[in-house]
Amino acid sequence: MKLICLVKFVPDVDSYQYDFENNALIREKARLQLNPDDVCAVAFALRAKAAHPETSIEVVTMAPSVVTPHLQDLLRIGVDRGTLISDRVFAGSDTFATATILARYLVTRDYDAVLTGTHAIDGDTSHIPAQLGALLDLNQMSGIVRIDENQFSQASAVFDVETEDEIVTYEMALPAILSLTRDCPYKLPYASRKDLARDVSGNLCMITSQDLSFAADEVGAAGSKTRVAQTFTREYDKKGQVVVQTDAAGVDYVYQFLKEKSFI
Amino acid sequence: MRRCLIYLDGKALQDSIDLLEVARQIYAADDYWTTGVIMGLDANLAIGAFDSIIQVSLDQIETYDPLAITDVLVELQQTRAFDTILVPATPFGRMLAPRLAMHLKTGLVADVTAIRHEGEQLLAIRPAYSGRIMAAIEFVGEGPVMMSIRPGVFHWDRQTEKNTQMETITPDNVRDGRIRRLAAKAKEQTYDIRESDVLVSGGGGMIGHFHELERLAQTLGGQVSASRKIVDQGIAPRSIQVGQSGKTVSPKLYLALGINGAVQHVEGLKQVKNIISVNLNKNAPICSLSDIVVEGDAVAFIDKLVAKIEQEAST
Numbered sequence: 420m421k422l423i424c425l426v427k428f429v430p431d432v433d434s435y436q437y438d439f440e441n442n443a444l445i446r447e448k449a450r451l452q453l454n455p456d457d458v459c460a461v462a463f464a465l466r467a468k469a470a471h472p473e474t475s476i477e478v479v480t481m482a483p484s485v486v487t488p489h490l491q492d493l494l495r496i497g498v499d500r501g502t503l504i505s506d507r508v509f510a511g512s513d514t515f516a517t518a519t520i521l522a523r524y525l526v527t528r529d530y531d532a533v534l535t536g537t538h539a540i541d542g543d544t545s546h547i548p549a550q551l552g553a554l555l556d557l558n559q560m561s562g563i564v565r566i567d568e569n570q571f572s573q574a575s576a577v578f579d580v581e582t583e584d585e586i587v588t589y590e591m592a593l594p595a596i597l598s599l600t601r602d603c604p605y606k607l608p609y610a611s612r613k614d615l616a617r618d619v620s621g622n623l624c625m626i627t628s629q630d631l632s633f634a635a636d637e638v639g640a641a642g643s644k645t646r647v648a649q650t651f652t653r654e655y656d657k658k659g660q661v662v663v664q665t666d667a668a669g670v671d672y673v674y675q676f677l678k679e680k681s682f683i
Numbered sequence: 684m685r686r687c688l689i690y691l692d693g694k695a696l697q698d699s700i701d702l703l704e705v706a707r708q709i710y711a712a713d714d715y716w717t718t719g720v721i722m723g724l725d726a727n728l729a730i731g732a733f734d735s736i737i738q739v740s741l742d743q744i745e746t747y748d749p750l751a752i753t754d755v756l757v758e759l760q761q762t763r764a765f766d767t768i769l770v771p772a773t774p775f776g777r778m779l780a781p782r783l784a785m786h787l788k789t790g791l792v793a794d795v796t797a798i799r800h801e802g803e804q805l806l807a808i809r810p811a812y813s814g815r816i817m818a819a820i821e822f823v824g825e826g827p828v829m830m831s832i833r834p835g836v837f838h839w840d841r842q843t844e845k846n847t848q849m850e851t852i853t854p855d856n857v858r859d860g861r862i863r864r865l866a867a868k869a870k871e872q873t874y875d876i877r878e879s880d881v882l883v884s885g886g887g888g889m890i891g892h893f894h895e896l897e898r899l900a901q902t903l904g905g906q907v908s909a910s911r912k913i914v915d916q917g918i919a920p921r922s923i924q925v926g927q928s929g930k931t932v933s934p935k936l937y938l939a940l941g942i943n944g945a946v947q948h949v950e951g952l953k954q955v956k957n958i959i960s961v962n963l964n965k966n967a968p969i970c971s972l973s974d975i976v977v978e979g980d981a982v983a984f985i986d987k988l989v990a991k992i993e994q995e996a997s998t
Contacts, residue, residue: 546791660975661975
C-alpha cells in the first residue's frame with residue numbers, strides 16, 4: 420500500500436513565544452516536536468510497513484525549513500520519502516489557504532490512504548483533515564483510536580473511533596483520510612545507531628509555491644478567508660481573594676466558607 | 684432579514700439549540716430568522732425554539748457519514764443562501780463544519796467561545812496557541828459566515844415559544860461516503876463533569892498524588908476533574924478534562940488543587956460561583972480568580988480538610 424502521513428511539527432506548548440505586535444507565533448524560537456496525534460499516524464504507518472514490507476510511506480508537512488532535521492529523523496526510522504512544502508509566501512495562511520496548498524500537492528501523488536492526526540496542540544482547529552477531504556473528494560474520519568492491521572487493505576480500513584460514551588467500529592472504503600488521536604497505542608520506534616548515521620537527504624523533497632503554480636493572491640494572508648484581527652490576553656473578573664495557609668486556621672477558614680455556602 | 688442556519692447534532696441536541704444565543708449575539712437588534720436543520724425526524728426538543736426546522740429524510744443516508752451529510756448541507760445552502768451557518772463543535776460537527784466551509788469556499792472559525800462587534804465588523808473570539816492568548820478573528824471574502832461553537836459556553840434562554848414552521852426535505856444529490864458502522868460498544872460510564880455541582884480538580888502539582896482527590900470529592904459529594912497536564916500524562920481520562928482542549932464546566936464550587944490556571948484551563952470555567960485554589964505559589968494565575976487561596980501543599984490540605992469535615996460531622 421501507498422500511505423501518506425500528513426503531519427505538523429508544533430511548538431512545545433510550554434516553550435514558545437508569541438509576537439503580539441505582528442500577531443504571529445515566533446516559530447523560529449520555539450522548540451519543535453511532532454504533534455502528538457500525528458506521532459500515532461506515522462507510528463501506525465510504520466507498523467503497517469513492518470507487517471507488509473512493500474508498503475511505502477511518505478510524510479508530508481507544510482512548514483518553514485527549520486523542521487528539516489525533524490523530517491530527517493522520520494526518514495531514519497523507516498519513512499521512505501519526506502516532503503517539505505515550504506515557501507515564505509505561504510506565511511499567514513489560514514486553514515482554508517493551508518488546505519488549498521496541501522491539496523494541490525496531494526493530487527499529484529498516488530496513495531491508498533492519507534493518515535493524519537485529529538488535533539494539533541497549537542492551532543487546535545482540526546480543520547485541515549476535513550477540508551482536505553472536501554478538496555480531494557475523499558471521506559474523512561476523526562478521533563480514530565485503533566486501526567485493525569489485519570483488515571487494512573487497498574480496498575478498505577476497519578477502525579475504532581472513541582467518543583464520549585462509546586467506541587464505534589467503522590469500515591471505510593479507501594482511499595480516504597484517517598485521522599488518529601494520541602490515545603492510539605502506536606509509538607514511534609527509536610532509530611538504530613546505524614540509522615542515525617545514514618544520509619537521508621536524498622529522500623527529502625522540497626516543494627515551493629512555484630512548484631505548485633500558485634498565484635500570489637491564492638496563498639498566505641491574501642488567499643485566506645479569515646484573519647486574526649487582534650489578540651489579547653483575557654481579563655477575568657478578579658476576586659478579592661483571601662490567602663490562607665494549610666495550618667489549622669487556614670483549614671478552619673475553608674471549612675467555615677464551605678459551611679456558609681451549604682456545601683457541607 | 685438575515686437568516687441563520689444552525690446544524691442540530693442529534694447526539695447533542697441541547698448544545699445545538701444553545702447556538703440560538705450565538706445567533707442572537709451576532710444579530711443583536713437586527714431582525715433575523717433562525718432555521719435548524721436535523722438529519723432525521725427527531726427534532727422535538729427544538730420545536731418552539733426556532734423560527735423554522737428542516738428535517739432531512741434519511742433514506743440511505745447514514746448520519747455518521749461526513750461526506751454525505753456535507754452534500755445535504757451544500758444542497759441546502761445552494762437553494763436557500765443562509766447568511767450565517769453555525770455548527771456545534773461536537774466530534775461530528777468538527778468534521779462537518781470544515782468540509783462544508785471548503786465546499787462553500789468560505790472561511791470558518793473553530794471552537795468559538797465569544798462574539799464581539801467592533802463597529803460594523805463581526806469578530807469571533809477563540810483561544811489560540813494552546814489557550815495562551817485569545818484571538819479575535821474576522822471574516823474576509825464573500826461566503827456565508829461560518830463558525831463552529833464550543834459546547835457548554837453559550838446558553839439559550841428560552842423565554843417564549845415560537846410557532847416553528849416544520850418542513851421535511853429529501854435531498855437529491857447526496858453521494859455515499861462508503862462508510863459503514865460495524866459495531867458499537869458502550870464505554871463504562873463514569874460521570875459527566877459538566878453536570879457536577881462540586882468539582883475537585885487536580886493539575887500538574889498533583890502528579891503522583893492524583894488519586895488523593897477522590898477522598899475530598901467524596902466528602903464534598905462532588906466529582907474529580909483534571910487539567911490538561913494530568914490528562915496528557917495519562918493519569919486521568921480525557922472525559923474529565925477541564926479547559927479549552929477539554930470541557931467547559933459550571934459547578935457551584937470548584938476546588939483547584941495544584942492547578943496553575945493558564946488561560947487554556949480557565950477558559951473551561953464558565954460562571955463558576957466559588958473557586959478555592961490550593962497552590963504552593965499564591966501568585967499562580969488561578970489564584971486571582973479564587974475566593975480563597977490556600978498557600979501550601981495540596982495533599983496536606985486534603986488530609987486536614989477531610990479530617991476536619993469528618994470530625995465536625997461526628998460531633
